[in-house]
Amino acid sequence: MKNLNIGMIGYGFMGKAHTNAYCQAPRFFQNEYRPVLKALCARNQEKAQGFADNWGYESVETDWRELLKRDDIDAVDICVPNNLHKEIAIEAAKAGKMILCEKPLAMNVAEGEEMCAAVEKAGVANMVWYNYRRVPAVTLAKQLIDEGRLGRIFHYRAFFLQDWTINADVPQGGAATWRLDAEAAGSGVTGDLLAHCIDTAMWLNGGIKDVSAVTETFVKQRKHAETGEAAPVKIDDACSFLCHFENGSLGLFESTRYARGHKALNTLEINGEHASIAWDLHDLHRLEYFDHRDDSIVRGWRSIHVSDGDQPYMDHWWVPGLQIGYEHSFTHQVADFLKSLETGEAAHPNFRDALQTQKVCDAVLSSAGERAWKSV
Ligand SMILES: NC(=O)c1ccc[n+]([C@@H]2O[C@H](COP(=O)([O-])OP(=O)(O)OC[C@H]3O[C@@H](n4cnc5c(N)ncnc54)[C@H](O)[C@@H]3O)[C@@H](O)[C@H]2O)c1
Numbered sequence: 001m002k003n004l005n006i007g008m009i010g011y012g013f014m015g016k017a018h019t020n021a022y023c024q025a026p027r028f029f030q031n032e033y034r035p036v037l038k039a040l041c042a043r044n045q046e047k048a049q050g051f052a053d054n055w056g057y058e059s060v061e062t063d064w065r066e067l068l069k070r071d072d073i074d075a076v077d078i079c080v081p082n083n084l085h086k087e088i089a090i091e092a093a094k095a096g097k098m099i100l101c102e103k104p105l106a107m108n109v110a111e112g113e114e115m116c117a118a119v120e121k122a123g124v125a126n127m128v129w130y131n132y133r134r135v136p137a138v139t140l141a142k143q144l145i146d147e148g149r150l151g152r153i154f155h156y157r158a159f160f161l162q163d164w165t166i167n168a169d170v171p172q173g174g175a176a177t178w179r180l181d182a183e184a185a186g187s188g189v190t191g192d193l194l195a196h197c198i199d200t201a202m203w204l205n206g207g208i209k210d211v212s213a214v215t216e217t218f219v220k221q222r223k224h225a226e227t228g229e230a231a232p233v234k235i236d237d238a239c240s241f242l243c244h245f246e247n248g249s250l251g252l253f254e255s256t257r258y259a260r261g262h263k264a265l266n267t268l269e270i271n272g273e274h275a276s277i278a279w280d281l282h283d284l285h286r287l288e289y290f291d292h293r294d295d296s297i298v299r300g301w302r303s304i305h306v307s308d309g310d311q312p313y314m315d316h317w318w319v320p321g322l323q324i325g326y327e328h329s330f331t332h333q334v335a336d337f338l339k340s341l342e343t344g345e346a347a348h349p350n351f352r353d354a355l356q357t358q359k360v361c362d363a364v365l366s367s368a369g370e371r372a373w374k375s376v
Contacts, residue, residue: 003074004338005038007067007097009088010079011051014102014129015040018077019055021330028316029335032342041067064088068095075125078102081184082191086111089126089351093118098125100337104195105354107186109362112355119351127337127347128354130199132266134332136324137287139312140304141270141277142204144289150272153249156205157269160193161259165219165237172233174225180235181224188235189255190215190361193266197253199349199357200268206247208360210375213241215368218258241364285323 006022008015022035040057041064042048048060061067068076068091075098078088086106092099099119105128106112119126132138144150164170165180172180179185179192202208215236224231238256245251259265266281278288278301287304294300307323309315313332317324340347349357359376367374 002033003036004033004098004341005036005072005074006077007039007041007061007070007073007075008037008057008077008079009041009064009067011040011042011048012079014079015042015051015077016055017327017330018079018100018129018334019057020327021334023055024327024331025334025338028331029338031335031338033338035334035338038073039067039070065091068092068097074098075100081178082107082186083184086115089115090118093122093124093126096122096124099351100127100129101351101354102129103199103354103357104186104191104361105351105358107191109355109358112351112358116351116355125337125341125347126351127333127340128349128351129330129333130196130349130354130357131329131333132196132200132281133203133349134313134329134336135279135281135284135326136312136314136328136332137279137285137304137306138200138204138268140287140306141268141279143312144275144277145204145270145272149275149291150270150277151274153205153245153247153270153272155269155271156201156245156249156251157267157271158197158201158251158253159265159267160189160197160255161262161265162189162193162257163260163262165257166260168219168222170222171225172222172231172235173227177225180222180233182234185235187361187365188215188217188237188239189257190236190239190364193255194239194241194253194364195357195361196266197255197268198360199354201245201251201253202356202360203349204268205245205249205251205270207245207356208251208376209244209246210373211241211243211360211363211367212373213239213364213368215239215365236365236368239364239368241367243360281326284326 041061243251269278
């Protein structure tokens with residue numbers, strides 16, 4: 001067994017989700033490589049040490065540049081706000097480290113291009129955490145589509161709805177609310193939420209040709225958590241867009257943080273000539289499937305409980321009928337990354353794949369700004 005020494009940057013939501021995945025992946029999936037929690041990097045020494053002690057990191061760094069200088073780090077995991085992805089990734093590539101970077105890849109396409117050039121020049125393994133591909137029900141959807149069960153695809157529909165920024169007193173910027181600050185996040189729901197829907201959509205249904213979008217910022221000013229000053233809000237609070245896919249199907253996407261009652265309603269539905277499928281993050285272990293070729297007296301939507309050993313990833317978990325959850329999508333991504341090191345075949349989505357999602361996001365934002373269709 002070979003060790004893969006991980007240098008984790010950031011210990012927030014994703015730092016925790018990924019660390020858990022590094023711990024679980026080698027226990028449930030057999031790979032030649034085993035992740036070792038070598039170093040945790042965050043600015044506050046005391047908090048970083050607390051996280052490191054809890055999860056079993058061997059050491060702590062407070063400056064990511066120092067982490068990159070270390071010879072005992074093989075792979076760097078970027079779990080910090082979006083405005084830091086580019087600089088860390090480019091320096092990590094120069095230092096010859098493998099890179100696992102959180103989504104969205106970058107603040108915009110120009111940054112993403114630089115990041116792709118850097119990892120490709122350095123020849124380092126790279127991957128972006130669009131983890132919803134690895135929810136077994138979504139992976140099963142991919143299998144059914146690739147088998148041709150849906151026939152020609154007509155429609156792709158996806159929503160990602162939340163409600164946590166309706167209160168105008170929620171600040172922008174700072175540790176907990178950097179997502180509302182365009183300087184840290186790049187964009188609002190487009191890069192944060194729709195990017196997930198777009199990655200999954202292009203994986204399932206192929207490339208997106210052009211888009212027509214509308215965005216809105218409902219709360220125009222918010223106090224900045226660090227300065228205490230009220231400042232204009234420059235992120236999109238809500239975004240809806242239409243698109244054409246390269247396969248001729250039509251897409252409809254919507255995301256908002258103003259859908260009262262919805263915490264993380266991430267859904268997709270695909271309508272094909274013979275069959276339709278639907279999935280919903282709140283019931284993530286189920287795939288809804290309708291097949292028009294069924295005998296008409298029993299035809300109807302079936303709800304497939306994705307927990308059997310012949311369904312994607314499930315032979316590594318419990319006995320049939322027992323489902324798994326959100327965190328397992330990250331474990332599957334780690335397992336697939338480790339496998340890619342073993343086989344030498346690139347893990348996906350890599351930086352280049354994620355750049356394509358970034359191109360769609362940028363086209364969406366520019367379409368909304370100019371009130372015009374934009375090609376990707
Ligand atoms: N794949 C997913 O489903 C998913 C979900 C949530 C977030 N994300 C992405 O993950 C990234 C992080 O988001 P999060 O929700 O974990 O944020 P978070 O606010 O919970 O954590 C961010 C972490 O970055 C650290 N940090 C900030 N600046 C730093 C610096 N200069 N050096 C070292 N550490 C620094 C903070 O201390 C904190 O630990 C973002 O790019 C976000 O878009 C992806």
